[in-house]
Amino acid sequence: MQRARQTGFTLIEVMVVVAIIGILATIAYPSYRDYIIRGQLVDGTNGLATLRAEMERHFQDNRSYATVGTFVTPCARTDATTRTFGNFVVTCSGTPDATTYTLLATGSGPVNGFSFTVNQINTRGTTAPAGWIPGGATTCATSWVLKRGQTC
Numbered sequence: 001m002q003r004a005r006q007t008g009f010t011l012i013e014v015m016v017v018v019a020i021i022g023i024l025a026t027i028a029y030p031s032y033r034d035y036i037i038r039g040q041l042v043d044g045t046n047g048l049a050t051l052r053a054e055m056e057r058h059f060q061d062n063r064s065y066a067t068v069g070t071f072v073t074p075c076a077r078t079d080a081t082t083r084t085f086g087n088f089v090v091t092c093s094g095t096p097d098a099t100t101y102t103l104l105a106t107g108s109g110p111v112n113g114f115s116f117t118v119n120q121i122n123t124r125g126t127t128a129p130a131g132w133i134p135g136g137a138t139t140c141a142t143s144w145v146l147k148r149g150q151t152c
Contacts, residue, residue: 034148037111041146043086044105048118051083051090051103055120065096065120075101087111116144126152 054074055065062068067076075092077083083090087109093102100120107114114132117125126145130138133145133152140152 040111044088044116047085047088047090048103048105064098065101
């Protein structure tokens with residue numbers, strides 16, 4: 001008598017494969033999420049660079065960052081679509097005067113909790129969720145932190 005040969009996978013083999021996939025997913029998903037967030041953070045810094053260039057152009061034409069006569073400062077724009085870059089909205093922190101301004105890019109959606117600043121002398125700052133900046137800090141007053149673990 002010949003026995004019929006069985007084909008297929010045993011339960012143990014299937015469980016080993018599921019365990020390996022689970023381990024790989026546990027390691028890969030956080031890295032992938034950080035990679036996606038890093039790609040979206042660039043929208044905020046690009047928006048700040050764009051509005052900063054417009055502020056400098058306004059200053060060159062009017063010798064003031066504030067509104068002068070009929071020349072309205074870019075900070076006074078009421079149309080949010082011209083100040084929206086991806087998931088970031090760029091606003092002026094306070095009212096610009098003749099010689100100073102501070103721009104603020106605030107994130108929403110997947111980048112909620114992130115904000116970047118820049119002023120007229122190109123001093124940059126970052127506010128990020130806990131764990132993004134090393135040492136348990138949530139702010140960096142000297143640079144834009146665009147990558148988890150990047151030092152301030």
